[in-house]
Each structure stands twice: as C-alpha cells, then as structure tokens.
Amino acid sequence: MSGDGGYRSGFAAILGRPNVGKSTLLNALVGEKVAIVSDKPQTTRSRVLGVMSMPGGQIVFLDTPGLTQARNKLGEYMQSAAYDSLTGADAIVIVAACGAVGPKDRAIIEKFAKRKLPKILVLNKTDCAPRETIARDLQSFNAPPYDQYDAVLPLSAMTGDGVDTLRGLLFERMPEGPRYFPDDMITDQPEYMLCAELIREKALARLREEVPHGIGVEVQRVEKISSGLTEIHANIYVERAAHKGIVLGKHGRMLQAIGTQARLDIEKLLATHVSLQLWVKVREDWRNRADDLRTLGYARERG
Ligand SMILES: Nc1nc2c(ncn2[C@@H]2O[C@H](COP(=O)(O)OP(=O)(O)OP(=O)(O)O)[C@@H](O)[C@H]2O)c(=O)[nH]1
Ligand SMILES: [Mg+2]
Structure with missing residues (x-):
C-alpha cells in the first residue's frame, strides 16, 4: 500500500444539485465511464467511486446522488449516500451549472463554504453558456462566504475543457498518503x-x-x-x-x-x-x- 516516498493521495467527494453534471465530471476526471449519465435529475442513486492514478499519486473520487429533498425511502438512502461521502474526504468538489445557479445551488455552496477542507467550486457546462454568463457567475462568487473556496473554476465536463486544471488543483491539495487502489483499478463496482x-x-x-x-x-x-x-x-x-x-x-x-x-x-x-x-x-x-x-x-x- 504505502511506502512510496512523496506519494500523494486522498479522497475527493463530488457534490451538488441533481443534473449539474457530477457524473459526467467523474467520468472525465478518471478518463473512463464509471458512472451513468442522463438528462433526468436523480440519475445517480449511490456513491460511485472512480480512481485517477498517476505516477506521483492517486485521487479517489466519490460521485454522489444530487442533493435534494428526499421524497421516499430511496431518496433518504440517496441523501445519506451523498453525505456519507464526506466521511474521510480530503477535498470536496461542489458542482453547479453555469447560467443556472439557483438559490438551492447557492444554499449548498454556502453550506460547504464552512467546511475546513480544501474545496473547489466547479461551474460546469461552460460549453453551452455565453462568455458573459460565465463572467457574471464568476463575479457573483467573489464575495464572502464564497471566498472560502480555494478556487472557482468554470469548466465543461462534456468537452473536457478545464478538467485538467481541476485535476491539478486537487492533486496539489492531496496529502501524502498510500496507494489506496492498484493503479489499473478505476472503480470498485462489481x-x-x-x-x-x-x-x-x-x-x-x-x-x-x-x-x-x-x-x-x-x-x-x-x-x-x-x-x-x-x-x-x-x-x-x-x-x-x-x-x-x-x-x-x-x-x-x-x-x-x-x-x-x-x-x-x-x-x-x-x-x-x-x-x-x-x-x-x-x-x-x-x-x-x-x-x-x-x-x-x-x-x-x-x-
Ligand atoms: N452541455 C453540457 N451538458 C453537460 C455537461 N456535463 C453534463 N451535462 C449533461 O447534463 C445532464 C446531467 O448530467 P449528469 O452527469 O448525469 O448529472 P449529475 O449531476 O450526475 O446528475 P444526478 O446524478 O441526477 O445528480 C446530462 O444530460 C449530461 O449530458 C457539460 O459540461 N456540458
Ligand atoms: Mg449523477
């Protein structure tokens, strides 16, 4: 497991409202399809693990069900699966969609701003947002409590634009740690x-x-x-x-x-x-x- 000098590793939980592109982002980050994606909200129902390995370290991403009000027992399970992903997390990635950041997204973003962990706010779907919209969204996250985020990063999980920057920002923030999974393993789903x-x-x-x-x-x-x-x-x-x-x-x-x-x-x-x-x-x-x-x-x- 461990023993590699200077090896960095850790867990990064990906959270946000339904349909903002968390699973698409997980797939882009690990470079393989490990999570299913659809245009219907609440597609992801359990936490989905995806491993990104590179020579100097490893990030274990946890994709989660979209945060929302549970309406049945499945919904309750989904919400607890999302919050459980924070246990032992070394970093959090909060995702919202450019041009569609609503009050419920802001409530989540504000809530997680208080967490004492490295955290990145991702504004996804830049490919379908005009430049001015992206600039306006960025501007709106300039003030407290949003300044608690290490970075606010517009990207497109679909085209991959900006995904490398996110990888880099997260990797820099990973602690020294063990190789949690073999390098050729990308998910734990049977x-x-x-x-x-x-x-x-x-x-x-x-x-x-x-x-x-x-x-x-x-x-x-x-x-x-x-x-x-x-x-x-x-x-x-x-x-x-x-x-x-x-x-x-x-x-x-x-x-x-x-x-x-x-x-x-x-x-x-x-x-x-x-x-x-x-x-x-x-x-x-x-x-x-x-x-x-x-x-x-x-x-x-x-x-
Ligand atoms: N245009 C565009 N569409 C995107 C992007 N990322 C995701 N989508 C689309 O947004 C929809 C939702 O994507 P998902 O990845 O399933 O979203 P999610 O946040 O995992 O959704 P839940 O699992 O329901 O919480 C799908 O139709 C995706 O194709 C992006 O960067 N650009
Ligand atoms: Mg999903």
Missing part, C-alpha cells in the same frame, strides 16, 4: 452492478415523466457460456402496473431498444459478445420498501 447501471441508463434515456424515476434494475445472473459469449439475465422493476406496458412498448419495441443499446455497451465493457435477457416486473411502490431497496443495492454499507 461487473454485475456496472451492467445493471448501463441497462438503467438506456431505460432513463428513453423513458419520460415519472416512469424513469421508478425504474430499478437487478442483474440476476452473469454466465460465461463460452470464451466469446456471456449470457446476462436482468429484471427491470417498475413501481406501478401501468408502467410495465410503457417499458415494454408497442410489440415490445421499447424493451428491445433498451436491451440492444445496453447490450452494445456491456459488450464493450466485458469485451465479449453478450446475450441479454430482460424481463419487466412490477414491484408496487418499491422505492418505499426496505426489502426491495436492499435487493437493488440501495442499502447502507455500514450501520
């Missing part, structure tokens, strides 16, 4: 969980209104059939009977489209052909049921 998340991502991309929020994916079996083929069985849970037909779509076309897209991503991930078998099941109100939450992996790791 394969079956990455597959479940990719299926959920494709479902989120295609579904609308309240349906995507009530989707849960459970990968039941990952079976290597031969050196070139893996079979995966997964259940897509919906929380109301009426949603099942929407996820199946006319003549099953929606499910087929979700499955095809997910399979392509999973094939890339596993570097093999994949046969993906998906079933849609109704679990009434699963977001409020402790046993269903546990089945889907939404349970506290500790305590």
